[in-house]
Each structure stands twice: as structure tokens, then as C-alpha cells.
Amino acid sequence: MPEKSRSYEMVESLRLGLDRIKSDEGIIGYILRDAKSASIDIRDPSKIIDYAVLSSAALESGENVSEVFGLGEVYSVVVEGKDVKVLLIPVGNSRVSVFMRRDVDHERVCKELHLK
Amino acid sequence: MDKDTYAVALRNTLTEVRNICPDITCSFIFTKEGIVIAGDEQSVDVPVEKTVGFFQGLMDKATTIGGLNTMIVNGSKGKVHISSVNDMYLVIAASKNADMSHIRSIANVIIPTVLKLLKTVVPTPPKMAPSQQLIVESISGFFVGDAVQVDEEVLRRWSKDFKGKSVGEVEVEAFGGKVIRCKVKVISDSQSKGKGLIRVPEKVARELEVKQGELIRIKPVEP
Numbered sequence: 415m416p417e418k419s420r421s422y423e424m425v426e427s428l429r430l431g432l433d434r435i436k437s438d439e440g441i442i443g444y445i446l447r448d449a450k451s452a453s454i455d456i457r458d459p460s461k462i463i464d465y466a467v468l469s470s471a472a473l474e475s476g477e478n479v480s481e482v483f484g485l486g487e488v489y490s491v492v493v494e495g496k497d498v499k500v501l502l503i504p505v506g507n508s509r510v511s512v513f514m515r516r517d518v519d520h521e522r523v524c525k526e527l528h529l530k
Numbered sequence: 531m532d533k534d535t536y537a538v539a540l541r542n543t544l545t546e547v548r549n550i551c552p553d554i555t556c557s558f559i560f561t562k563e564g565i566v567i568a569g570d571e572q573s574v575d576v577p578v579e580k581t582v583g584f585f586q587g588l589m590d591k592a593t594t595i596g597g598l599n600t601m602i603v604n605g606s607k608g609k610v611h612i613s614s615v616n617d618m619y620l621v622i623a624a625s626k627n628a629d630m631s632h633i634r635s636i637a638n639v640i641i642p643t644v645l646k647l648l649k650t651v652v653p654t655p656p657k658m659a660p661s662q663q664l665i666v667e668s669i670s671g672f673f674v675g676d677a678v679q680v681d682e683e684v685l686r687r688w689s690k691d692f693k694g695k696s697v698g699e700v701e702v703e704a705f706g707g708k709v710i711r712c713k714v715k716v717i718s719d720s721q722s723k724g725k726g727l728i729r730v731p732e733k734v735a736r737e738l739e740v741k742q743g744e745l746i747r748i749k750p751v752e753p
Binding site for chain 1: 596599601612
């Protein structure tokens with residue numbers, strides 16, 4: 415299967431997965447974006463800009479940290495605050511950020527999105 | 531505890547943690563202000579300041595999720611766990627197969643406990659018991675007892691050295707090397723007061739092998 419087509423399928427599968435988990439207990443919302451577009455579903459719309467900025471900065475920091483420590487390709491970055499955490503995963507040319515309450519098991523979320 | 535001792539203790543702790551958990555490739559601790567406090571022996575090979583810089587850049591943006599408590603970067607060749615510990619951040623880099631529950635235990639239990647201990651453990655300087663030399667005045671009699679007698683002034687000074695606690699025992703050392711521990715009280719005979727004397731019961735003097743007029747060294751026992 416051509417790379418472009420495979421990537422498209424992955425993103426579509428991810429989109430379905432996100433739709434499936436968005437109403438789960440503790441999930442606050444998600445941002446799925448690529449170079450041209452973004453799908454955003456965040457429960458509190460007033461947080462969208464802050465969350466988008468955080469997503470971008472966190473993934474960039476994660477990539478920089480990976481470079482410094484020689485971690486290779488970044489599979490995921492998790493940033494936890496006092497109340498909320500965000501799971502960031504690069505998928506092909508897209509990047510997904512899932513926001514959730516801190517007590518949610520992010521590894522379970524990863525599995526449910528078939529990303530692990 | 532001074533900063534150097536604190537840093538050495540932390541560095542040793544991180545090195546020991548690495549020894550018992552070989553999946554850890556490097557670890558270090560820095561403050562929110564970006565000052566690296568301590569790192570294990572491997573951290574010298576890593577540009578820690580760069581990591582601190584990346585992390586600090588993220589701090590402002592993380593206010594929207596209630597601050598920055600933890601960051602985990604999971605890569606194809608390894609992972610990095612950065613977590614808030616008291617007022618500092620602990621960075622642990624580990625191999626890709628490292629057990630995250632171990633790393634979390636280190637970050638959330640072991641290091642915070644060590645930091646807490648280091649904060650509370652303040653080395654107590656050994657008390658320098660003020661010894662002094664006095665001239666022996668031998669005493670005898672039925673009611674003399676076995677306590678040596680010194681000036682009230684000496685006892686008062688010792689009491690002050692020990693935060694008001696009364697000194698009830700002393701170590702008496704003869705220049706011949708004999709040392710005994712015995713009770714101490716104030717000189718009862720007004721004729722002997724204020725002359726730098728120590729009144730020693732005959733029995734004690736015999737044990738110390740000292741005679742009237744000789745010098746002996748006396749040191750209070752901490753109450």
C-alpha cells in the first residue's frame with residue numbers, strides 16, 4: 415500500500431477512535447491537526463487556544479528532549495498538570511493531543527486509539 | 531545543611547538509584563529557576579542546560595492545565611521522565627524497556643523522601659565540652675562522699691554551655707592518663723572557693739593517682 419494511502423487510513427482510524435473515546439469518563443477533548451487542517455473537540459471552548467498552544471509547545475519540547483537524550487523517533491509525549499494531562503502522539507504527518515483528567519490512564523487511551 | 535553537602539548527598543543518591551536500576555541512563559535535578567542542583571555521574575555527558583531550557587519554555591504554557599508536574603517523552607530508543615519534586619524537577623532518562631512504574635516510584639517516592647530527609651537532617655556539630663585544669667585539694671571524712679567539688683562559677687558556666695541544664699557528672703583526668711567519671715557538686719568550704727581548686731575525695735584521688743597540689747583536667751558530662 416502506498417505510504418500516502420496508509421497514512422490516510424491511519425488518520426481516519428484515529429479520527430474514529432477519537433470520536434469513540436471523547437465521551438469517556440475523564441476525557442476533556444482532543445485536537446487532531448496536520449499541516450493544513452485541524453479537528454478540535456474540547457468540552458470547554460474557552461480553553462481551545464490555550465490547549466492548542468500547549469500541544470504545540472509540548473510536542474516541540476518533547477522532540478528537543480528526544481534529540482538531547484538520543485531517544486530516537488518520538489512515539490508519545492505526556493504532560494501532566496495539577497488537574498489535567500495531555501497525551502500527544504505524532505501519527506504520520508498529523509499530531510493528536512488528547513486532554514484528560516489527571517487520574518485517567520493515558521496508556522489505556524493509547525490502546526483504545528490503537529496507537530500502541 | 532550547606533549547599534555543597536546537599537548537592538553531594540543528592541548526587542550520591544542519584545548514582546545509587548542508577549546502580550540499583552540499570553535501565554536509568556542518566557538523572558539530574560534542577561530548580562524552577564533553571565539551576566542544576568545535582569546529577570549522577572552520567573549526567574556530565576548530557577547537555578543538561580538545554581533540557582532545562584526546553585522544559586522551562588513549556589512551564590508558562592502549562593498554567594492552563596494547573597502547572598507543569600510531569601513530562602514523559604517516549605521514544606523509539608528510550609524515554610525521559612521529568613517530574614516536579616518539592617520545589618525542583620527531577621529528570622530521569624531511561625532505556626526504552628525501562629519499567630515506568632519503577633521510574634514513577636523513584637520520582638514520586640524515593641527522591642521526595644530523600645529530599646525531605648536532607649531538609650530535616652541538620653548536622654549537629656559535636657558539642658565541645660569545655661575542659662579545664664584545676665588544682666587538686668584532697669578531702670577526707672565520713673560525709674565527704676564520692677563527688678568532686680568545684681567552684682559554683684564553673685558549674686554555672688557549664689550549665690550555660692548546655693542550654694541551662696545542670697551538670698551532675700564530670701570526667702576527671704589525671705596527667706598520668708587515668709580517667710574516671712564521678713559526680714560533681716559545688717565547693718562547700720568557703721575557704722576553698724574562687725581559687726581554681728577541685729576538691730577530690732581521697733578515694734577518688736587514689737584511683738586517679740593524684741596528690742594534693744597537682745593539676746588535673748576536668749570535663750563536664752553533657753546532661
